[in-house]
Amino acid sequence: MKPVTILQIALAMTVTVASAEDKRPLNVIFILADDLGIMDISPNNPKTFYETPNLQRLAESGMRFTQAYAACPVCSPTRSSILTGQYPARTRNTDYFHAPNEYLDGIPANYDPAANADQREKLGSHGKRPVWPAPYIGNLAAEHTTLAEALKGHGYATFFAGKWHLGREGSWPEDHGFDVNKGGIDRGGPYGGKKYFSPYGNPKLEDGPEGEHLPDRLASETAKFIADHKDAPFLAYLSFYSVHTPLMGREDLVKKYQERKKKLGATDAAIWGYDAPRKVRQIQEHAVYAAMVEAMDLAVGKVLTALDENGVADRTLVVFFSDNGGLSTSEGWPTSNLPCRAGKGWLYEGGIREPLLVKWPGVTKAGSVCSMPMISTDFYPTLLEACGLPALPEQHLDGISLVPLLKDSSATIQREPLFWHYAHWGNQGGIPGSVIRDGNWKLIDFYWGKQPELYNLATDPGEQKNLAADQPQQVQSLLAKLNAWRKSVDAIPPTKNPDFEGDFEKW
Numbered sequence: 001m002k003p004v005t006i007l008q009i010a011l012a013m014t015v016t017v018a019s020a021e022d023k024r025p026l027n028v029i030f031i032l033a034d035d036l037g038i039m040d041i042s043p044n045n046p047k048t049f050y051e052t053p054n055l056q057r058l059a060e061s062g063m064r065f066t067q068a069y070a071a072c073p074v075c076s077p078t079r080s081s082i083l084t085g086q087y088p089a090r091t092r093n094t095d096y097f098h099a100p101n102e103y104l105d106g107i108p109a110n111y112d113p114a115a116n117a118d119q120r121e122k123l124g125s126h127g128k129r130p131v132w133p134a135p136y137i138g139n140l141a142a143e144h145t146t147l148a149e150a151l152k153g154h155g156y157a158t159f160f161a162g163k164w165h166l167g168r169e170g171s172w173p174e175d176h177g178f179d180v181n182k183g184g185i186d187r188g189g190p191y192g193g194k195k196y197f198s199p200y201g202n203p204k205l206e207d208g209p210e211g212e213h214l215p216d217r218l219a220s221e222t223a224k225f226i227a228d229h230k231d232a233p234f235l236a237y238l239s240f241y242s243v244h245t246p247l248m249g250r251e252d253l254v255k256k257y258q259e260r261k262k263k264l265g266a267t268d269a270a271i272w273g274y275d276a277p278r279k280v281r282q283i284q285e286h287a288v289y290a291a292m293v294e295a296m297d298l299a300v301g302k303v304l305t306a307l308d309e310n311g312v313a314d315r316t317l318v319v320f321f322s323d324n325g326g327l328s329t330s331e332g333w334p335t336s337n338l339p340c341r342a343g344k345g346w347l348y349e350g351g352i353r354e355p356l357l358v359k360w361p362g363v364t365k366a367g368s369v370c371s372m373p374m375i376s377t378d379f380y381p382t383l384l385e386a387c388g389l390p391a392l393p394e395q396h397l398d399g400i401s402l403v404p405l406l407k408d409s410s411a412t413i414q415r416e417p418l419f420w421h422y423a424h425w426g427n428q429g430g431i432p433g434s435v436i437r438d439g440n441w442k443l444i445d446f447y448w449g450k451q452p453e454l455y456n457l458a459t460d461p462g463e464q465k466n467l468a469a470d471q472p473q474q475v476q477s478l479l480a481k482l483n484a485w486r487k488s489v490d491a492i493p494p495t496k497n498p499d500f501e502g503d504f505e506k507w
Contacts, residue, residue: 025233026387027316028151029222029307030379031300032082032237034075034163034244035344037326037337038353039284040293049260049284050293054301055357058320060367062359063409067373069437070324073344073351073422073430075188076138076165078323078376079239083146083166083176085380085396089421089491091144092137096188097165130448130502131432131494134423139167140176145395147380148177151235154389159225160184161218162239172204178237182221190214190241196248196292213250215242219299223306230310233387238303242296247332249291257287278329278429280343281336289334317386318359319379325351330428339462345426347435347444348463352420360386360406370409373437375418378402417481421491423447432494436482443468443478447494452479 039045041052043059044066071081076097077088088094140146148158160173164184173181183205192201198212208217222238266283273282284290300320307313326335328343328350337343337350344351356374358364363386377399381391385401404411417438424432432447440458454468454475468475485491 024315025155027233027312028156028235028383028387029303029316029318030082030235030237030383031303031318031320032079032162032239033296033320033322033355034240034242035324035327036243036293036296036322036355037328037335037343037350038322038340038355039337040243040326040335041297041355043357044355049257049264049286050290050297052293052297054297054304055320055355058300058304058318058357058359062318062357062366063364063368063370063406065356065358065374066369066371068321068354068356069352069373069375069418070322070354071376072420073324073346073426075163075244075323077422079164079166080140081376081398082321082379083140083148084144085147085377085392085399086144087377087398087419087421087489089419089486090398090489091141092492093140094134094136094421094492095424097138097167098186098188128500129425129497130500131496133425133432134492134494136424136492139171142171142175144176145392146176147383148173148235148237150177150380150384150389150392150395151233151387152177152179154387155233157225157229157232157234159222159229159234159236160239161221161225161237163188163241163244164239173237180225183218183241184239189244189246191246195246196241213295215240215295215299216302219302222303226303226306226312227310230312236303240296240299242299243289243292243326243334245327245331247286247288247292247334249288250295253291253294254287257290260290261285261287275329275342275346275429279333281328281333282338284336286332286334289332314361316361317383318357319383320355320357321376321379322354325349325353327428341463342430343428345428346430347420347422347433349457349461351430352435358406364406365409368409370405372402372405372409372411372413373418374402374405375399382406417485419482419485421486421489423492423494434482434486434491436478436485438478438481441474441478443475443482445479445482448496454478 041055043064070078072078072088074096077093080093152158158178159180160178161182165188168186173184181204183202193199196214199207222236264285271283273280307316325343326337328337340350341348342350380396381399381401385403400415404413417436420435434445436443440456442455444453453466455463
């Protein structure tokens with residue numbers, strides 16, 4: 001645990017204000033799904049194969065964002081960005097933690113895989129590719145003041161349940177400002193015991209009765225925390241392992257969706273498309289995945305009910321978000337993100353555009369929709385301002401407060417372009433690159449022979465028409481901004497592989 005400073009003790013004695021009418025502090029429930037695609041919930045997709053009535057209820061009582069982005073197309077970097085308010089390129093958390101053959105316990109100042117056999121060996125199969133992936137730091141650095149620590153410093157009780165995946169032991173939730181940790185360890189999925197069913201084999205979550213379902217258990221733990229802290233301000237961070245692999249569902253729900261799938265009668269030609277180098281799912285009809293989505297939604301409902309039953313719903317801000325796009329090109333191919341292109345591990349919209357629902361009682365208009373682009377670094381300053389707490393600009397360097405939008409979805413706020421830096425080969429078929437979104441323009445700059453791609457998301461949200469050849473001046477303008485940003489955050493690029501045997505320009 002980090003030592004409590006005199007400043008933190010003083011901050012803990014301050015009284016926060018939820019609104020002019022209610023002097024009680026505002027509570028925060030942050031619910032984070034894992035690998036859930038933007039089209040996997042009914043508020044975004046009324047024709048979805050999956051049932052999400054509780055998320056529908058949340059959307060109808062709050063605000064839905066249509067252009068919400070994760071800071072990375074894979075999980076750990078986005079999770080880092082939420083808790084730090086910084087781009088993964090700045091924190092060096094650019095790939096999922098403990099990625100095979102890439103992970104380094106730090107970044108040597110003289111990093112040079114071509115000259116260092118030990119570092120080169122870590123790259124494994126990547127040595128057969130045109131570029132070696134960039135090194136990265138595989139833990140959430142202790143020097144950051146996390147969102148949990150910031151709220152704890154103002155007297156908030158802090159709770160974490162579910163997937164952490166932000167470092168080995170010593171860098172778990174309790175080491176970064178959370179008073180309670182139920183299930184948060186270094187693993188990226190529920191890989192111990194019977195996985196999604198008890199016994200869990202998780203050192204931070206006691207086993208329940210045989211067959212207990214993990215998402216329901218995490219919701220029950222969250223509900224208990226709410227009941228125990230209803231008279232004091234709290235942050236409850238419910239970070240589902242759902243709907244990450246392994247693909248496992250409750251038997252009753254799987255049977256329900258198997259019957260529904262039969263009625264669809266989709267052919268292979270309708271189900272599958274292709275986005276080089278992978279096939280891509282085009283239709284939602286995976287029964288096990290559907291069961292996982294519904295079970296997660298039921299767990300969300302249990303938490304929302306707990307807020308009502310404990311009399312704190314009227315002073316609790318609720319956020320629902322996902323850490324990256326849905327799996328559509330690999331690892332079971334369980335969902336489709338169409339019309340968004342590709343999915344998890346890719347820099348196209350299917351990999352980074354996420355479902356986002358926010359309910360702030362008395363502030364967000366019921367059933368409102370906001371089309372202003374936002375990114376996961378924005379949560380930190382937004383929640384501080386919503387809770388009436390001072391900003392920490394030296395910490396949340398890359399986020400802006402969305403409070404004006406939560407008050408009025410049509411409000412205009414000034415912000416810099418949005419950026420992504422994923423200098424890695426995605427397990428799901430994605431390739432190394434950096435991205436800038438400036439207004440409706442999106443440019444993807446790849447780290448090998450593949451030429452940049454330019455899309456106008458206003459007219460082509462599915463990224464089907466590459467305009468780079470038609471708009472060379474726009475490409476150069478966006479590249480200049482992207483290069484300036486990469487320099488400002490000291491983004492580490494991949495390294496060209498001098499031993500690559502092939503056509504670098506056409507690989």
